[in-house]
Amino acid sequence: MNSMGHSALLVAVMSAFTILLRFLPFLIFRKRVPPYVAYLGKVLPPAIIGMLVVYCLRNTAVLAFPFGIPELIAVLAVVLLQIWKHRSLLSILAGTAVYMLLVQLVF
């Protein structure tokens, strides 16, 4: 844990910039949304979700033991469950449980 003052400053900064991002389009495009921006608004969400998946797995060591095997198994569990049942909560709970068991008991 770091100094309280600096931590409070970081929380304030994260809050302020998150709020700014959410408000900005409402302030800029009050009258009209340019077609290019509207296009980006449609195609970016799936791309960003893909980016966030990679971001979450960025520190997985695939060249050293356990070679990312726990991540691979847990990712497959989530994806297959989701394709099968389309119940997000079920997929998240089951996948996380699988991952926790793998990293704590198996690897």
Added chain:
Amino acid sequence: MRKRATLRRKTIRQAFVRSIPVMAGYVVLGIGFGVLMHAAGYGFLWTLAMSLLIYAGSMQYVGVGLLSGGASVVTAILTTVMVNARHLFYSISMIRVYRDSGRLKPYLIFALTDETYSLLCDGEVPEGADAEAYRFLVSAFDHSYWVIGSVLGSLLGAVLPFSTEGIEFSMTALFLTSFVEQWVRKGNRIPALTGLGATLLSLAVFGPERFLIPAMLLITLVLSLLRGRLGKEEAEA
């Protein structure tokens, strides 16, 4: 007066029903966040403040690392902008829906998380509901689940009898389920693959500490170049 009260109760019920799918997810992910905060040495007031004031799940998970690592203000700003840039696009597509939201509009915009966006982005409101109150209540219910979950996690972190190692995978799992849901919708596959491919490439080139900004730029560039093709598909779909 009486009619208004029944109307409001009905709107509350409709909003609550709509928010149920988010409830469990937010409580679970919130607990995960609270547990991580506790493990990093931050008590429940810190967790409460972050969940109330930032209210962005992935950012808060990333934020635990920023706090405990004593990141600089500049790093915190850049990371926030990169991780939350997608909110720009949620907001862009909600400009029309929220146009006549009146005095509750600032809160609606503040509370526009991935999940709340996914509940409200179609712009539909149940029959008989007051649109403004309904959207406000769905947003506020979701917000409260997140706050309750994270405070719970912070308190549980101190007493849980088992190791929570690996609980951070809940975040990965959340994005994976969104990814699958996006994938099955027509017209989303090329953008989704662009996101995966560009980020993997960027990770390979720039390493795990600074690949996010190049990845965002590359994604925007590729999608802009594909506009002729994807924009047309969009018009046909």
